[in-house]
Amino acid sequence: MKVSPSLLSADFAHLAEELEFINASDADMLHLDVMDGVFVPNISFGFPVMKYVNKHCQKPLDVHLMIVEPQKFVAEVKDCGAEIMTVHYEACVHLNRVIQQIHDAGMKAGVSINPATPVCLLKDILQDVDLVLLMSVNPGFGGQKFISGTIEKVKELRQLIAVTGSKAIIEVDGGVNAETGAKLAEAGVDMVVAGNYVFKSEDRTAAIASLKKL
Ligand code: DX5
Ligand code: ZN
Numbered sequence: 247m248k249v250s251p252s253l254l255s256a257d258f259a260h261l262a263e264e265l266e267f268i269n270a271s272d273a274d275m276l277h278l279d280v281m282d283g284v285f286v287p288n289i290s291f292g293f294p295v296m297k298y299v300n301k302h303c304q305k306p307l308d309v310h311l312m313i314v315e316p317q318k319f320v321a322e323v324k325d326c327g328a329e330i331m332t333v334h335y336e337a338c339v340h341l342n343r344v345i346q347q348i349h350d351a352g353m354k355a356g357v358s359i360n361p362a363t364p365v366c367l368l369k370d371i372l373q374d375v376d377l378v379l380l381m382s383v384n385p386g387f388g389g390q391k392f393i394s395g396t397i398e399k400v401k402e403l404r405q406l407i408a409v410t411g412s413k414a415i416i417e418v419d420g421g422v423n424a425e426t427g428a429k430l431a432e433a434g435v436d437m438v439v440a441g442n443y444v445f446k447s448e449d450r451t452a453a454i455a456s457l458k459k460l
Contacts (some may be wrong), residue, residue, distance in 0.1 A: 252441035282313035286386035300327035332356030392421030405418030431460035
């Protein structure tokens with residue numbers, strides 16, 4: 247299983263040390279959660295912080311935009327060195343165009359859906375995206391409880407990906423730990439995001455290893 251630790255749960259007063267830990271770890275990517283206080287009821291960090299993160303982080307950046315009108319910020323996200331830019335289905339009126347803009351800027355494109363959004367709505371965009379991010383909590387905060395219905399959604403998405411011939415990988419975000427991670431791995435997930443489980447653990451290296459081996 248690939249692992250993308252979420253910086254949201256890190257200690258922002260010691261960002262350089264947190265990034266050194268990530269660089270030395272077995273993490274595959276670093277997940278950056280951008281929140282605008284409109285699409286979600288919280289505000290996290292933005293481009294000035296992410297530019298410095300990019301400067302010091304050796305892992306590819308997996309940027310999750312929980313904002314309205316993400317199409318306005320494609321160039322800024324690219325400037326921050328993102329490898330993947332993921333936007334929410336619920337935040338894009340013209341999703342196909344946004345995905346094209348992300349590709350034109352030279353990034354991989356991801357689409358995310360909230361827990362209440364059905365997987366079947368992705369049918370006509372699956373061919374065009376590199377990643378689908380299934381939210382297993384309502385976005386906005388780290389440390390929430392995993393919504394168990396996500397497992398069925400993963401299975402449904404796996405089938406839809408096969409039927410449509412899509413090359414998209416499946417990432418799941420929210421409440422992931424060794425226990426929920428094992429169920430996700432069995433259901434066919436390629437990559438998990440883990441915030442609290444990694445950064446609030448006493449042994450962070452072991453926490454990452456416990457997900458990597460799934
Ligand atoms: C939630 C964010 C997540 C969050 C995950 O809105 O999208 O990436 O950081 O945190 P945990 O793993 O603690 O649920
Ligand atoms: Zn996220």
